[in-house]
Amino acid sequence: MPVGNVMVGQSGGPTSVINSSLVGVFKTAKDMGCAKVYGMRNGIEGLLSERYVDLSDYIRNDLDIELLKRTPSSFLGTCRYKLPEATDKPEVYDRLFDILKKLEIKHFFYIGGNDSMDTIKKLSNHAKDIGSDITFMGVPKTIDNDLAVTDHTPGFGSAAKYIASAMKEIIRDANTYGTDLITIVEVMGRNAGWLTGAAALSRTEDCAGPDLIYLPECPFEYDKFVSKIQEIKKYKNTITIAVSEGLKTPDGKYVCEANKAAVFEDSFGHKMLGGTALYLADAIAAETGIKSRGIVFSTLQRCASHIVSRRDITEAFTAGADAVQAALNGETGKMIIFERISNEPYQILTSSYDVNLIANIEKVVPQEWITDDNTYVSKEFEQYVRPLIIGELSPFMVDGLPRHLFIDK
Amino acid sequence: MPVGNVMVGQSGGPTSVINSSLVGVFKTAKDMGCAKVYGMRNGIEGLLSERYVDLSDYIRNDLDIELLKRTPSSFLGTCRYKLPEATDKPEVYDRLFDILKKLEIKHFFYIGGNDSMDTIKKLSNHAKDIGSDITFMGVPKTIDNDLAVTDHTPGFGSAAKYIASAMKEIIRDANTYGTDLITIVEVMGRNAGWLTGAAALSRTEDCAGPDLIYLPECPFEYDKFVSKIQEIKKYKNTITIAVSEGLKTPDGKYVCEANKAAVFEDSFGHKMLGGTALYLADAIAAETGIKSRGIVFSTLQRCASHIVSRRDITEAFTAGADAVQAALNGETGKMIIFERISNEPYQILTSSYDVNLIANIEKVVPQEWITDDNTYVSKEFEQYVRPLIIGELSPFMVDGLPRHLFIDK
Numbered sequence: 110m111p112v113g114n115v116m117v118g119q120s121g122g123p124t125s126v127i128n129s130s131l132v133g134v135f136k137t138a139k140d141m142g143c144a145k146v147y148g149m150r151n152g153i154e155g156l157l158s159e160r161y162v163d164l165s166d167y168i169r170n171d172l173d174i175e176l177l178k179r180t181p182s183s184f185l186g187t188c189r190y191k192l193p194e195a196t197d198k199p200e201v202y203d204r205l206f207d208i209l210k211k212l213e214i215k216h217f218f219y220i221g222g223n224d225s226m227d228t229i230k231k232l233s234n235h236a237k238d239i240g241s242d243i244t245f246m247g248v249p250k251t252i253d254n255d256l257a258v259t260d261h262t263p264g265f266g267s268a269a270k271y272i273a274s275a276m277k278e279i280i281r282d283a284n285t286y287g288t289d290l291i292t293i294v295e296v297m298g299r300n301a302g303w304l305t306g307a308a309a310l311s312r313t314e315d316c317a318g319p320d321l322i323y324l325p326e327c328p329f330e331y332d333k334f335v336s337k338i339q340e341i342k343k344y345k346n347t348i349t350i351a352v353s354e355g356l357k358t359p360d361g362k363y364v365c366e367a368n369k370a371a372v373f374e375d376s377f378g379h380k381m382l383g384g385t386a387l388y389l390a391d392a393i394a395a396e397t398g399i400k401s402r403g404i405v406f407s408t409l410q411r412c413a414s415h416i417v418s419r420r421d422i423t424e425a426f427t428a429g430a431d432a433v434q435a436a437l438n439g440e441t442g443k444m445i446i447f448e449r450i451s452n453e454p455y456q457i458l459t460s461s462y463d464v465n466l467i468a469n470i471e472k473v474v475p476q477e478w479i480t481d482d483n484t485y486v487s488k489e490f491e492q493y494v495r496p497l498i499i500g501e502l503s504p505f506m507v508d509g510l511p512r513h514l515f516i517d518k
Numbered sequence: 519m520p521v522g523n524v525m526v527g528q529s530g531g532p533t534s535v536i537n538s539s540l541v542g543v544f545k546t547a548k549d550m551g552c553a554k555v556y557g558m559r560n561g562i563e564g565l566l567s568e569r570y571v572d573l574s575d576y577i578r579n580d581l582d583i584e585l586l587k588r589t590p591s592s593f594l595g596t597c598r599y600k601l602p603e604a605t606d607k608p609e610v611y612d613r614l615f616d617i618l619k620k621l622e623i624k625h626f627f628y629i630g631g632n633d634s635m636d637t638i639k640k641l642s643n644h645a646k647d648i649g650s651d652i653t654f655m656g657v658p659k660t661i662d663n664d665l666a667v668t669d670h671t672p673g674f675g676s677a678a679k680y681i682a683s684a685m686k687e688i689i690r691d692a693n694t695y696g697t698d699l700i701t702i703v704e705v706m707g708r709n710a711g712w713l714t715g716a717a718a719l720s721r722t723e724d725c726a727g728p729d730l731i732y733l734p735e736c737p738f739e740y741d742k743f744v745s746k747i748q749e750i751k752k753y754k755n756t757i758t759i760a761v762s763e764g765l766k767t768p769d770g771k772y773v774c775e776a777n778k779a780a781v782f783e784d785s786f787g788h789k790m791l792g793g794t795a796l797y798l799a800d801a802i803a804a805e806t807g808i809k810s811r812g813i814v815f816s817t818l819q820r821c822a823s824h825i826v827s828r829r830d831i832t833e834a835f836t837a838g839a840d841a842v843q844a845a846l847n848g849e850t851g852k853m854i855i856f857e858r859i860s861n862e863p864y865q866i867l868t869s870s871y872d873v874n875l876i877a878n879i880e881k882v883v884p885q886e887w888i889t890d891d892n893t894y895v896s897k898e899f900e901q902y903v904r905p906l907i908i909g910e911l912s913p914f915m916v917d918g919l920p921r922h923l924f925i926d927k
Binding site: 123150151155180181182183186187188189270273274275277278279281282283284285286287310311313314315316387402404405407408409411412413414415416418495498499500501503506507508509510511512513514515 | 532559560564589590591592595596597598679682683684686687688690691692693694695696719720722723724725796811813814816817818820821822823824825827904907908909910912915916917918919920921922923924
């Protein structure tokens with residue numbers, strides 16, 4: 110297999126560790142003798158406009174490598190571009206393969222989630238169709254943890270660690286007045302409740318954790334929600350509840366839609382959500398007369414690199430590194446996956462897997478990991494997530510603030 | 519002066535370092551020979567119901583001391599109880615002084631902000647009136663930094679550090695798509711814009727910082743706000759704006775009131791605010807057609823002990839420690855204040871100051887530290903705040919999460 114040049118891109122919503130995967134691709138490709146490692150700006154969409162950089166211009170030494178691991182959001186920029194089918198728009202594919210040919214690219218890596226794996230699937234299939242020897246490999250990334258086949262996904266562990274840490278702090282704050290208070294915390298995850306469930310990790314020796322957890326996997330019944338709160342209220346005056354942004358009523362409507370005149374859609378047709386916690390906080394206050402507050406973790410849960418999981422950082426790097434090794438062994442149309450060997454001690458194996466069987470599939474929380482009344486996650490859920498938040502990677506602090514690596518144009 | 523027993527309480531909104539002041543009081547009182555250090559549960563309100571603990575039961579060794587410094591929110595619980603005038607309700611004072619007498623208290627410390635200093639003022643004045651020799655000292659605390667006379671207030675530096683760090687992460691996230699986006703971030707501070715202004719600290723070598731900052735000190739004119747955004751939009755596609763929760767229109771109405779049917783008031787008559795960022799984000803999206811998002815830092819800015827300022831922790835401890843020393847020297851009716859000697863190198867002196875000249879006064883950002891068009895803070899503002907966010911104190915991490923000290927009842 111010729112070593113050749115490398116093209117790497119980042120796609121979809123950023124995470125706190127997506128740049129660790131980028132470093133994994135860059136460093137491994139360089140170590141294995143690849144001449145040039147190009148980074149596409151804003152994913153495949155930028156590449157189609159020939160926007161790319163030579164990563165060696167920005168990652169100049171080992172300090173830069175460590176700094177980039179500590180930099181949140183997508184260093185190269187990202188996109189939400191849906192690659193059309195080759196049969197519909199052959200000119201897009203012609204243009205893309207022309208650019209790759211011009212740059213003498215032999216290996217193409219795309220770090221992303223479901224939608225990004227759709228891109229890898231289409232490009233690798235097209236390469237076969239036209240007899241191109243360029244390899245196309247996917248590097249898993251998503252805070253949502255909803256990629257199929259792999260045990261878990263880089264980005265999830267750090268988001269879970271942020272959510273559990275912030276929940277501990279919020280619960281401590283909520284208890285300080287000793288007066289009645291209902292706190293509803295909104296967590297990301299459109300259809301998969303992995304992140305919302307991670308709020309349960311805040312239940313530790315020094316914290317009771319949230320009282321209720323509502324995942325998007327289960328229909329949200331408002332009346333039962335009110336009854337549950339009134340039940341807990343009998344023995345506890347502060348109640349903390351984690352809710353998914355994607356909660357739906359039994360008739361399939363988003364809870365937050367009751368609160369918003371318009372719900373926007375992105376280019377994949379995903380509804381842009383938000384407002385579930387504030388809506389429920391207002392509703393429950395009106396219903397019960399108890400003071401309430403809604404807290405939305407919002408963007409911070411995917412970019413709080415100041416409190417990442419070291420294990421997540423390491424695994425994100427490994428996913429990038431392994432993708433390069435697989436590609437240089439001639440593999441294509443695959444994504445790196447993790448297989449869990451054991452929880453205690455935590456052990457995983459990595460391998461590569463056919464991206465056709467991963468793309469566009471969403472892995473949700475299995476029903477057996479949700480309690481019967483749909484208001485919490487099970488012990489097994491906790492045992493699955495807890496190893497993923499272990500370990501810290503201190504930010505590089507300059508003048509009291511975390512330092513990041515950036516592209517100055 | 520007899521050493522005697524000590525009573526200490528925490529009042530008002532919690533901060534990330536209020537427990538460091540508690541440790542400062544506890545450790546110094548113990549070191550100076552005070553027999554018992556009692557902590558009132560939920561401030562003066564709890565004490566009136568004889569709810570207190572012997573702090574030695576909970577702070578048992580040096581590890582507990584370090585753990586308590588790293589614990590957010592008020593360890594003892596807090597309250598927003600407004601002490602009536604002694605002439606109106608003498609029975610409240612009689613009851614309080616009876617309890618103090620029963621416990622052989624010689625020194626009373628209250629860690630809090632404006633309203634808490636009002637309590638110290640009333641109690642110390644009453645002690646004089648009745649010839650009690652109990653000393654009453656205030657230990658400054660507020661993320662809002664709005665206490666008069668003192669250069670700054672413990673709690674502010676850590677909140678400022680959180681805000682500036684989170685702003686850096688949010689701005690990096692906002693830039694990743696390369697598409698048009700207006701992000702409006704809401705910061706606490708009802709009447710004083712110190713915390714909102716601290717968003718400017720995110721402007722560093724690796725971050726452009728927010729584009730606009732709106733403080734509650736200046737009337738908020740919506741039309742000018744729109745014009746400013748349209749001006750910036752000509753050369754920049756992502757715009758980030760920090761706004762105070764307390765922004766008011768020129769006719770004196772809260773901006774968020776336009777969005778809320780009801781605005782609640784707490785027992786001091788302060789309006790409970792919230793909704794400014796979401797309201798403005800919706801309004802600007804409707805006005806300009808540009809995608810927008812509102813982010814509310816909410817509770818986390820006052821309880822994110824996982825990213826405190828070490829200088830703030832140290833100064834909070836010092837404020838508690840110095841209050842004890844002053845009290846044991848016979849001082850009463852005073853609050854510990856900081857005087858800044860120089861910015862570079864950063865040097866402060868601490869002393870004590872008549873609480874009658876501090877209580878119930880709000881210190882706002884001076885007009886000369888706000889730019890002429892009311893859309894940013896000056897260089898002098900930044901030079902004032904930056905030293906306060908310096909240094910880190912790593913949380914004690916257990917199984918991937920910050921550990922806290924707590925009272926188990």
